[in-house]
Amino acid sequence: MALVTDKKESLKIFEKVAADNMSVGIFCTASHWNTEAILIAAQRIAEKYGYDNVPVVVASTFTYQHMPQAKRFLYCQDPVAGIISNLRHLDALTNGKYAPYKNVTVLPHLDHADPFRDHWALTVGSQYFSSVMFDAQCYEYEKNLEMTTDYIKYFGKDVLVEGIIEMLNVENGATARHIDNYCEKAVEYVGKTGIDFLVADLGTEQQTSAVGGAKYNKKRARQLTEALGKKMLVLHGTSSLTEDQTKGLAEDGVIRVNMWTRIAREAGQFAAHNLVNRMDKIDAGDFNSAEANAYINDNISKAADIMFEMMELFGYGNWKG
Template sequence: MPIITGRENVLAIYEKAAKKGWVIPCFCSENLTTTEAILTAASDFAKEKGYDGIPVTLAITNRYDRRTQSAYYTHTRRWDIGLELFRSNLEILSRVFPDLDVMIHLDHAQHDADEELLESDLSMYSSVMYDASVLPMEENMEKTRAYVRRKGQELLIEGACDEITDADGEIRCEITDADKCERYMRETGVDIVVANLGTEHRASGHDLHYRCDAARAIKARIGSRICLHGTSSVSNDQIKKLFDDGICKVNIWTALERDSSPALTEWTVKNAAKCGGPALEHKLIEQGYLTECSGTGNKSTLDYYTTTARQEIIFREMKKIVRGYLDLWYC
């Protein structure tokens, strides 16, 4: 199926999902391997469950200072080239997976650094997160409201109901208040609100804790129109019930990269000689990085030392991770 674009078409997908109690996952990607793993896992799931189509969103950040994923999508490190490659990959692959309703999301588009992109033709995207959270709340709302007026008829717009720095420039991590969230949505006109519910990446590890009470308080004011960023601190039992908390969309990226890496590390260590040759294996044993039991003396081989071999490990692991989320939300 072609990529779903146009605000009304995208809203229709969300309405259909809401009737089923589905939370739409939004997986970020910064390389083709991740992109294909997401789509393949979703397609396999749809076929296995006998679904005609399931919605899946793929996202990418641009000039977001915490992670410029569009630049990482290409070794030119040019965000414009990275975005073009990302979109082209999805346009081609969406034809391979007709059982998916694919949407493309621009995540954390910065009100200032991404101004050129935000004001360009975005008709090939399904949605955008307009991120002015570095500004004081009143200025954030003013900027977001103006952007919705300019672009709100073209695509679905998310807004960041958050203020990440205080007057002294210190990082803040306050849970989003329901009153503030209701006012933010009313005065900006955004379609979905990105609220801080305790899972934001800027929180320290011991502070990460999903606040379902805050989510439900917001839901009581604006309905199921909340986007949650981050799931590492959310238990599976809580993840299953996110729609009941008012969450309609969840952004996921760190888990894909972090939780697939151990498999590649283990595979490389266990196959050190096949990946790097017996000389490297012997050197690592002498240096204490490997033990004597690793001394296989095997020769390096194409099945192990190629980029393709390494990517296949990541591809398989990422598919498992994506499938885990789909099992929780689409059953």
Template sequence: MNLVPMAEILNKAHKENYAVGGFNINNMEFLQGIIWAAEEMDSPLILQTSEGAAKYIGMDYVIGMVDAATKNTHIPVALHLDHGGSFEFCMKCIRNGYSSVMFDGSHYQLEENIKLTKEVVKAAHAVGVSVEAELGKLGGTEDNVSVEAKDATFTDPEEAVRFVEETGVDALAIAIGTAHGVYSGDPELDFERLKTIKGKIDMPVVLHGASGVPEADVKKAVSLGINKVNVNTDFQQAFTGKIREIFVEDSGVYDPRKYCGPGREAIKDKVIEKITFLGSNGKA
């Protein structure tokens, strides 16, 4: 595969003040729509699989499809594990060719999160693989794991400084008011907290749960230092919405190419939209 470490992509974004999409793939059509859009926009790209998606697709299939998609591409692409829940699964992804992993220890107490993240960083950096970690806890649902809004906690700036210094992570996902999954109303982002954290750690910062966040708010977050923006639900909704539309128009359609193809185009259009307001177009 023609992959690069995620840190290579994000360090450039950090220096030049734009963001790169961390776009989740769930099947072949998602992968094709995402990479075709990034190539058209001349944008660097971070392809992501959650643990659930990697298990659903099959690790061998993930690697095979990404290899086919990237071997002739002109853009820098990282393959990233999103929300890795254990050291063991992170290592499995690294052994199979991922160029970046996220270890999500946000549900642990700070000391344990630091300890476990540090172990992943040590092993990953030894083979040139980037590591993202999370500090603070987002509400919502990710891979059928739900966190109630009352249990969500914003990232503490001073803890962020300590966490980064002690773990050596390449990128830090922070909690400033976004959530995974579908929002019931517009989220309220704590931009002052973001500004403070970015000023203290001076490194790539990640925004999870960006699907459904108003474009103006995402743009403001990027202007204040967000360098990676995760998107999954928006693409799922675009893909499924297009398929529903086709079945309403013609309930007799049965050839998957007749509805998955348009679904793929809907994803491509949505990716182009995201790349444009994240500011990564022309940055490959």
């Protein structure tokens, strides 16, 4: 397929997702090899179920203080060049006669974009994305509401927008700041801002070092979905959940599931262990053992395996396209 950045086309995909009782994976990336791993996982889903197209959201932060992924694509650490290079990479891999992942529909996403620090990405750069997370969580509720509403006024006609009203937990970083009458505030926030998706605090922890260290708040997810009247929740911190906690998210109204930390960590561990096991050959000067391709390919294969498993848990087997 190709990259989808048109808002109307993106909305149609998510309408189908909601109807098919599945959640779309928002898989973050900070490297070209991790990007390909996402496509490998989605292509495997397509081949397993005989799909012509499989939707997946490929996301990166810009200068997010806890993990500036766009800066990590390239040695020069230029976030603009990083984002653009990754999008061109995605286009080459999914679109055209020679594309190896033709059955994957990519919806590019800008994650955790601060209204001021990431101004370029949210304004000029918005043309490159299907969706953006307008991340005003660190501001007081009224200021958040004002800024998010203003952003959607000027850019909401062209790009899907995720909004957030509560500070989320980040391991060794931010601590969640809870709002009283959360469901009531969420309904007000969605109604006044016009956001397309709500990043909800459902008990998870971002950038966690361990799986199973958080408890997913299913009750809150269902209460929010009922109050909002439609499936529009986004879950962050999925790396902190066990597989059992991750099953059936779509039934709770979670339509987008954001994940990166566990994938990057475990893929890196797998590749590093294999590298250590090659040390004798590396020290002996064996080219294929020493050259970076072996480490990168090990990383890709493990990351793709994890994401394929997660897509199964997200309900991709229900996709009717």
